[in-house]
């Protein structure tokens with residue numbers, strides 16, 4: 001039996017996620033429908049897929065009576081801030097191992113993680129690693145939640161009955177954990193990942209978590225690599241927001257929506273296709289942009 005500390009996990013788990021329909025005048029192909037699953041709305045900090053990917057790791061840490069967890073990420077990591085917040089809600093201490101050297105000025109993300117009580121240590125770079133000290137009884141959570149538990153949690157983003165209403169499910173791919181989970185609940189809906197980085201190992205990372213399941217990985221919309229962007233991407237995000245009222249982030253969901261809109265406009269989908277895209281959250285990362293570039 002889980003104790004009261006799991007109440008926060010249960011409460012978020014029981015929330016149902018809204019689905020919004022994009023009006024066809026935005027993407028010009030009325031024979032196709034496009035819906036967005038607003039997983040970003042599940043929680044303002046532990047947002048989008050991060051809650052889903054974390055929940056089984058956290059539940060296990062509590063079940064095993066750990067009092068501390070640690071994980072890894074970059075200075076603008078959605079995973080770091082979500083983990084810091086979730087740990088604070090569950091009464092766990094947390095340690096964030098941050099790639100790179102300690103900056104003079106911490107990013108907004110790291111300041112926020114610290115405000116939830118996360119201790120931060122900097123790992124340096126592979127060519128010049130820094131000494132870190134992880135308490136021996138601390139429970140590790142893999143970076144980005146990548147692993148079987150993370151995929152199992154991500155599978156809860158959609159149900160088999162929800163998936164059966166769609167011909168296509170499309171999501172962003174960072175580590176591949178989310179799409180691996182979605183594949184186990186997608187039924188007959190064809191699942192496509194939009195790669196947000198140029199990492200050549202992505203397909204293999206997904207297959208390792210979900211062997212023998214068919215999916216597509218599209219690598220045309222990463223804009224040059226992880227966290228790379230162009231003025232065209234930012235202009236699209238503003239257009240998408242004006243047309244739909246849905247904010248996106250430039251690292252993941254902006255590239256996802258840009259890719260989906262492009263694929264629809266290129267008539268890639270058969271007539272009558274019903275597309276579901278996953279809004280996986282991540283809006284806090286937009287704080288790394290200079291002011292005034294986004295309308296939201």
Ligand SMILES: *Cc1c(COP(=O)(O)O)cnc(C)c1O
Pocket residue numbers: 048049050053078079144172173174175176177178179249252253280281282283
């Ligand atoms: C972390 C993240 C992803 C990537 O998910 P993976 O499971 O690592 O593929 C996608 N979208 C958002 C908003 C994220 O924060």
